[in-house]
Amino acid sequence: MSDTLVTPIPAYPFGNDGPEPRLPDFGQEGVGRVRLPTGQEAWLFTRHEHLRELLRSPDFSSDFSRPGFPQIRPMPKEAPQRDGSFIRMDPPEHTRFRRMLTPEFMIKHIRTLEPLIRQTVLGALESLRAAGKPADLVEHFAMPVPSMVICHLLGVPYADHEFFQQRSRVLLAWASTPEQVQTVIEELREYLVRLIAEKRRNPGDDMISRLAAERVETGEMTERELVGLSVLLLVAGHETTANMIGLSTLVMLQHPAQLERLRQDPALIDDTVEELLRYLTIVRTGLTRVAVRDTTVGGHRVGAGEGVIGLLSAANRDEDVFTDAERFDLARGSHQHMAFGFGIHQCIGQPLARAELRIALQELFNGLPELALAVDPSTVEFRDAVVFGVRRLEVTW
Ligand code: HEM
Known part of the structure; x- marks a missing residue:
C-alpha cells in the first residue's frame, strides 16, 4: 500500500528574523491554505497580480467584526471601541473618512512640512552624536524622528x-x-478624549484642532470618531516609519557598494527609498480580508465568508514583476511595489513616510560618513510584530 501524502497546512504567520521575509512555496499558482493561531484557516495569496485583484475587489471586506474574518491573533471578546478607525471599514463609511483626511496628507501639504522634518532629523542626529559611540540608532534616531513629526x-x-x-x-x-x-486601546482613547476636549477649547495649528473645528463642529464627524481616527494615525504614524528607518540603515550598511553608489549619485535617493520599501516590506503579516460573496481571485474560487490574506512581502518578490527579486538593487526603479498596500485602503500616510525616509537617510549618511555597525550583524535582534523591525541597532561612526 502506498503512503498517502497529506501535505499539512502551514502555520501562519511564518515568523521573521531578518531583512529577507520568509515566504511559502505555493508553486506557480501562488495560493494556498494556512492555519492561523486562532485555529481558523485562510487562503494566502502571494502573486503580485493576484494581490492587485484582491485588494481592489469590492467582494472583500476589511471589517474584522464580520463572521469568518481571519484573525491572526485572538482579539478581545468585546470588540474594542472602533469608531473612526477607518482602516477596518468598507465603503461608504470608509470613503467618508478617507475624503476628510485626504487634504491633510496630500503631497503639496507634506512638502510644507519638509523643513520641520529636516530640523527634526538634524536634532535627532545631534542626540545620536551626543549619546557617544557606540549608540543605539533605534532609540536616538529611528524612533524619535517619526514620533516627533x-x-x-x-x-x-x-x-x-x-x-x-x-x-x-x-x-x-x-x-x-x-x-x-483592550486595555491599551482604552488608555489611548482616554488620553485623546482629554486632548481633543482641550483642543476644542484652545485650538492650535494642527490636524486634530482642524478636524475638530471643520468636521466635528459641523456635524460631519462625531467626537468619538475623531478619537478613534487620532488613535489610528498616532499608532500608524509611529511604528511603521521608525521600523523602516532602522531596517533601512541596517540594509544599507550591509550593502556598502550600494551605499557608495548613493553617495556618488545623491539623486538616487528616491529610488533607494522605493527599493528599501519593496525589499523590506515591513507589513510582513500581509493584509487580511473576508469575502462578502462567492468570488474569484486569479481564477481561484473563494467562498462567501472565507478569510484571505494578501502577502505583500511575497508580491514584492514576484519575479514576473521584479527581475532577480531577491537582490537589493537601489537603482532598479521598483515603483510597482506594494509595501503601502493597494486599492482603496492604500496607505494614506505614504507621502509623509516617503519624505521622512528620504530626509532621514540623506542626513544620516551625509552627517555620519563613517557610520558602521558596532556589532556583528548576526547578533542584531528583530521585532517580529505586526510591523517588522529591529529592536536595537548599535552603530558607531
Ligand atoms: C513606511 C511606512 C509605512 C508603511 C510601510 C505603511 C503601510 C501601510 C499599508 C500596507 C496599509 C494598507 C492597510 C490595508 O489595506 O489594510 C496602510 C494603511 C494606512 N496607513 Fe500606512 N504605512 C506607513 C506609514 C504610515 C504613516 C506615516 C501614516 C500616518 C501618519 C500611516 C497611516 C495609515 C492609515 C491611516 C492607513 C489606513 C488607510 C485606509 O484604510 O484607507 N501609514 N499603511
Whole structure:
C-alpha cells in the first residue's frame, strides 16, 4: 500500500528574523491554505497580480467584526471601541473618512512640512552624536524622528511620547493578550478624549484642532470618531516609519557598494527609498480580508465568508514583476511595489513616510560618513510584530 501524502497546512504567520521575509512555496499558482493561531484557516495569496485583484475587489471586506474574518491573533471578546478607525471599514463609511483626511496628507501639504522634518532629523542626529559611540540608532534616531513629526502634525505633546510608544508596541506585539490590547486601546482613547476636549477649547495649528473645528463642529464627524481616527494615525504614524528607518540603515550598511553608489549619485535617493520599501516590506503579516460573496481571485474560487490574506512581502518578490527579486538593487526603479498596500485602503500616510525616509537617510549618511555597525550583524535582534523591525541597532561612526 502506498503512503498517502497529506501535505499539512502551514502555520501562519511564518515568523521573521531578518531583512529577507520568509515566504511559502505555493508553486506557480501562488495560493494556498494556512492555519492561523486562532485555529481558523485562510487562503494566502502571494502573486503580485493576484494581490492587485484582491485588494481592489469590492467582494472583500476589511471589517474584522464580520463572521469568518481571519484573525491572526485572538482579539478581545468585546470588540474594542472602533469608531473612526477607518482602516477596518468598507465603503461608504470608509470613503467618508478617507475624503476628510485626504487634504491633510496630500503631497503639496507634506512638502510644507519638509523643513520641520529636516530640523527634526538634524536634532535627532545631534542626540545620536551626543549619546557617544557606540549608540543605539533605534532609540536616538529611528524612533524619535517619526514620533516627533506625527506629534507635531496631529498636535499631540511629544513630552507624552513614552506613553503612546509603549501602548503602540503592546497593540502591535504578537504576544499581547486580548485583554492587554483592550486595555491599551482604552488608555489611548482616554488620553485623546482629554486632548481633543482641550483642543476644542484652545485650538492650535494642527490636524486634530482642524478636524475638530471643520468636521466635528459641523456635524460631519462625531467626537468619538475623531478619537478613534487620532488613535489610528498616532499608532500608524509611529511604528511603521521608525521600523523602516532602522531596517533601512541596517540594509544599507550591509550593502556598502550600494551605499557608495548613493553617495556618488545623491539623486538616487528616491529610488533607494522605493527599493528599501519593496525589499523590506515591513507589513510582513500581509493584509487580511473576508469575502462578502462567492468570488474569484486569479481564477481561484473563494467562498462567501472565507478569510484571505494578501502577502505583500511575497508580491514584492514576484519575479514576473521584479527581475532577480531577491537582490537589493537601489537603482532598479521598483515603483510597482506594494509595501503601502493597494486599492482603496492604500496607505494614506505614504507621502509623509516617503519624505521622512528620504530626509532621514540623506542626513544620516551625509552627517555620519563613517557610520558602521558596532556589532556583528548576526547578533542584531528583530521585532517580529505586526510591523517588522529591529529592536536595537548599535552603530558607531
Ligand atoms: C513606511 C511606512 C509605512 C508603511 C510601510 C505603511 C503601510 C501601510 C499599508 C500596507 C496599509 C494598507 C492597510 C490595508 O489595506 O489594510 C496602510 C494603511 C494606512 N496607513 Fe500606512 N504605512 C506607513 C506609514 C504610515 C504613516 C506615516 C501614516 C500616518 C501618519 C500611516 C497611516 C495609515 C492609515 C491611516 C492607513 C489606513 C488607510 C485606509 O484604510 O484607507 N501609514 N499603511
